[in-house]
Every structure is written in C-alpha cells, then in structure tokens.
Amino acid sequence: MTSPAPAAVPPQLNGSSLPRAGGTPVAPGPAADEGLARRLRALACTAPLHDLDARKANLAGEYGCYAMAEVALAAIDLVTLNMDFDTGADHEQIVARLLPRVAAQAPGRPPAEHERVARWVLENLINVGSVDRGFRAVYGTFGPDGSYVRRDYDFKLIEELPGHGGTVFLRTTDEAVNVLVGALDTDVTSAQIAAEVKLEVLISRGRLADAQLAAEQARYRTVQYAETLRKTLDATRRNVRAVDWLHQVPDMIAEALDHVADRYRHENAILTNIRKARDEAETGNDPKTAEHKRRAAELVDIVKDCIRRHTQLQSRLLEAGPLFRAEQDRQAFAPPAARSGLDLYGQLLAPVLPLPVEQAGRVTDAFFARGTGLRTPTSVRVGDLVEMLLTPPAEREHLGAEMPEPDLITTPDDSRFSEAQLASAMELLDLPADAPRRLSGLLADARRRDPELPYLVALLAVHAASPSVGSAYRQGEQTLLFAVDDGTPLDDVEFGGADLIVGTALLDAAGMAADRTEAA
Structure with missing residues (x-):
C-alpha cells in the first residue's frame, strides 16, 4: 500500500509576496501598492475627525450628546465655501455659522456651551496645540525588493494664513476637500x-x-x-x-x-x-x-x-x-544680500584642522561662544523659592516712598538786552497814529540814548514789517506797530537796506467788541 503524495504546501501569504497560479510568490505591483497607500492616506485624513468624538470626554462637562465629527465636517464645508482665491474665511464668522448646527444637537443646553463646542472643534481642526499645527500619520508600503517600509504622512485640514492689515483668515487644504468628497489625491x-x-x-x-x-x-x-x-x-x-x-x-x-x-x-x-x-x-x-x-x-x-x-x-x-x-x-535683478552667510567648512573647519589643539581651541572657543546664542538661565532653587513665597511683604507707607528733593539751578540770564533797554525802545516806537517816522531817524535817536539800543529798535521795526493783525485783533489790542517799505534806501553807519516808514495803526475797538459778543 503506497502512501499518498504529500499535499502541496501553500506559499506564505505576507506583505512581500502573493501566490501565482503555479505556486511562485510574486511581489505586488506598484499600481496595487499605490492604491493601498492612497486608501491609507484617505483613512488618515479622517482620523482627526473621529478623534474629536473620542476626546470629547476630556472636556469639563457633559458633552456626550454632541456629534463632534458632524460639526467638524460642517466647519470644513463652511471654510471651503467662504474662502476666495486670494483670501479665506473669517474665524469668528465660521464660529457664528456653526452655532445653529451645534444648537440643534442639544437645544436645551445654554448658548455659551454651544459656542464653546464650535470653537473647540474649529481649533482642533487647525490643531492649535501642535508646533507646526499639522497632523501626522504612519502607514506602510512595499519597497522595490518587497520589504515593508513605514512612511510618515504629514497633512493639515484647516490652515491659518496672514491677511491684509494684520488679520488672519482660514483656508482648507486639499486633504480637507478630499475628506468632503470622499476621495484622496x-x-x-x-x-x-x-x-x-x-x-x-x-x-x-x-x-x-x-x-x-x-x-x-x-x-x-x-x-x-x-x-x-x-x-x-x-x-x-x-x-x-x-x-x-x-x-x-x-x-x-x-x-x-x-x-x-x-x-x-x-x-x-x-x-x-x-x-x-x-x-x-x-x-x-x-x-x-x-x-x-x-x-x-x-x-x-x-x-x-x-x-x-x-x-x-x-x-x-x-x-x-x-x-x-x-x-x-524682480528676482533676477534684485540687489544681493547685504551680509553673506558663513561658510563653516571653508572659513572654519578647513583652516582649523591642520592647527595644533592649543591654537585650534582658541578659534573654536571664540566661535561657539558667539555662535551658540543666548544661554538658558539657571533654574531657581526650591529652598529660595519657598522662602521668597513665604516671606511676608514689607510694610509700605500710605503715601508711598519719600521723593528726593530736586537740586534746582538758577538759569543764567543770557539775553542781550535788558528790561530798561526794552522799555526805552518801546518808548521810541510809541508813535502817534498820525505821525509816522523814518527808521533812520529812530536809529539816530536810539544811538544818542544807548549805543546798543539801535539794534533792538531795528529788530522791532523789521518785525513790524509783517505785523500779526489777526492775533492783535483777537487779543483786543487798541494799536498795532507797522512798518512799510516805500523804496527809500537806508543811510546809516551800522545798518543797510530799506529806510522803513514806521507808524502806529488804530484797530477797530467797536468791531472787536461786537465780535466777542457774538462769539459769547
């Protein structure tokens, strides 16, 4: 009696081989592996939405009645339809439009809770708590040699981008749109x-x-x-x-x-x-x-x-x-950078390697002392911290600390003309309204009184060539000093220019009083 032939051992079904009709294993084709990778990435894009329902128990309160994944899909839908080519959706506007959907799931809850749920879902879709505000998933593919390779898939659902005037708007990514339509890539x-x-x-x-x-x-x-x-x-x-x-x-x-x-x-x-x-x-x-x-x-x-x-x-x-x-x-003809970067190999490593340790150490110490940036301050000791927290505060004065007495220094009088000289000059310029005088005659009278007085009279006369009529009128002045150039040259030993006609004009006191009465 002959023993039966041994049954054919089926080939091992693993990730790197598939059975062929003749029993020879064959690695999966690139099309099949790419299809599997696309489905794995599609599944990864939906993971943040499912994670919302899993993490809603961590919120302080009873939020089990809310379907967070539905709210997330509605948020992605709203951001997608409200963003434009150059701009995006407003954060507060999206929260406001999410409130009716959130309120429909729990109509008996307060509006503040509905708003908190809407903001929590939107912030988790942006992934506010992460460093780069993105999500990461790990999936596996097969290499050319049939080996199993793990790959990282980084993606985002909603991005925050800067706008005009310091504003921030929201935009959905390709992955978020693919979650909406049920496909990827x-x-x-x-x-x-x-x-x-x-x-x-x-x-x-x-x-x-x-x-x-x-x-x-x-x-x-x-x-x-x-x-x-x-x-x-x-x-x-x-x-x-x-x-x-x-x-x-x-x-x-x-x-x-x-x-x-x-x-x-x-x-x-x-x-x-x-x-x-x-x-x-x-x-x-x-x-x-x-x-x-x-x-x-x-x-x-x-x-x-x-x-x-x-x-x-x-x-x-x-x-x-x-x-x-x-x-x-613009980029081809842009001016070069003002400061060139540091070539670590050519400027530091290559010249330092042939040097002895003693000489190279001075170079590297100087470089790393200035190239490593700011140093982290040492942490406070627990004993010092406890003593500082338990020490009672010092009594403070009711009116605060005493202010120091300031050291006042008398400002020296560095004016060129004295008060007596100013009074003498104003006396000379106090002319009758119907009797104007030439500047040359005023200078001669001033020179007989004081050798320095002509300079002050000339200064006041030049200033009177453009009198402030409006200011004098508003201040209620009765007279105004004026000076007019009629083309006569000034004949004087110290001054040159025009021999001005200096006189006094009378202002309309009645008109000023009427204006002040109307203004009151």
Missing part, C-alpha cells in the same frame, strides 16, 4: 469632468436630490483646482526657480483654460436644464412638488456659484504669465 480635471457629466445626467432624469450632492462635489473640485493654482503662484513669488515654468506650469495653465471653457459650456447647459425642471414642476400643495422646486432652486444657486468661481479662476489663469515675467525680472 484624485486628478482634479478628471474628477471635475466626471462630476459635471454625472450632474447633467441626474438633472436630465429628474433626480434632483442626488444632483444636488453631485453639484456640491463639483464645486469642491473647482475650489481645489483654484487652490492648486494659488499655491503655484505663491511659490513663484517666493522663488521663481522652484517652479517649472518651462513645461509643467504652461501645460497646466493651458489645460486649465480648456477646462474652464468646457465647464462654462456644461454649466450653462446644466443651468438651463435645472430652470426647465423647476419651471415645469406642477403647481399645487403636493409636498413632493414643493420639494422638487426647492431642490431645483438650490441647484441654481450652486451652479451659479460654480460659474462665478470659474470666472475668477480664468482671470487668475490669464494673469499667471505676466506675474511670472514680473517675478522673474
């Missing part, structure tokens, strides 16, 4: 075309409820396409060499313009079909008819928003070429 153009075709078919068949969902997905893809272009232009503004403007970006712009032209044609046709479906709906009190018309009206608004976004995208696409040329000129 999907080609934007192909996904947009598929969404438009699906939307047109659903509308033609009258399935407006499904058509509304398809229209919203098409709008999300439009936002994602604009976000791709915005990032490309931002990278160009930072460094024009970091973006391939020779092949990649021109091809992308050409495809995007064709895409926008096709979308215009499709969206206008879709808009016509929606309006036709809305207008052909029977009037009456039938709930199904009313729901049908409401869906059609909402679809009209969504498709109009898609057309608006495509118009904005087209204008940005047409501006991309001039922006590249302007940035190329």
